[in-house]
Amino acid sequence: MDMKLEVVVLPVSDVDRAKHFYQSLGFRLDIDYVGDEEGFRVVQFTPPGSGCSITVGSGITSAPPGSADGLHLVVLDIDKARAELVDRGVDVGEIFHDAGGVFHHAGDKGRVAGPAPEHASYGSFFAFDDPDGNHWLVQEIRTRLPGR
Template sequence: MDMRLEVVVVPVTDVDRAKDFYQALGWREDADVATGEDFRVVQMTPPGSACSVIFGTGVTSDAPGSAHGLHLVVDDIEAARTELVERGAKVGEVFHDAGGVFHHAGTGGRVPGPDPERTSYGSFASFDDPDGNAWFLQEITTRLPGR
């Protein structure tokens, strides 16, 4: 049976501020529905993604800014970083991990610049939304077998 990740809930403080931020990044608004002052759900989808994010009022009890390690896969890490910066995101510099497998938690092990061999899965850049939910861009040009 196929199981596809469809939605990730992102906890935010200010729904309209979050919506403005993600729209500025070029994400599509799929829904903005309120059934009262205590419940509102906004669904946004990054360009080309089959998975969306949901945030709002009354949709999660998680602390705003507590979503970390969210990854957006891109074909060209430098072009994606440039586009997000032009759209107003504060994206860190491109880096690769000293271990060469996957980035460490926090900022330890980060080596400036893309992976020297531009190995697929090996180059990253990071940014936060206004609440501190932490996103990564990850460059993938060739998928591992079975993907």
């Protein structure tokens, strides 16, 4: 049985501010639905090229705003992706790789400035936060592991 990740719900405090932010990233606006019930709103976006969407809104999660951590966007070219987000006005961190070379540690632990040696797939990252502090990482994958 196939199971596909379809939607990730992000807790936000201001839906319109989040809507503006994710549109500024170039995410496609899929729906902005206001329910009959007061305070219920669902706004869904899909990142360019992604099969999974994100949803922000009101009355859709009990998680505290800004509590999402470790969300990953995957790109082919980390330098180009970072430059594009900077051009869009996003406050992004510097490119880094992990000292262990496999994945990144939580927080800033083990970070080494610059991309992974030879831009090894899965090894280079940069980070940014949305206006509520939901934490995103952008990861460079040039060649996927077998079976992916």
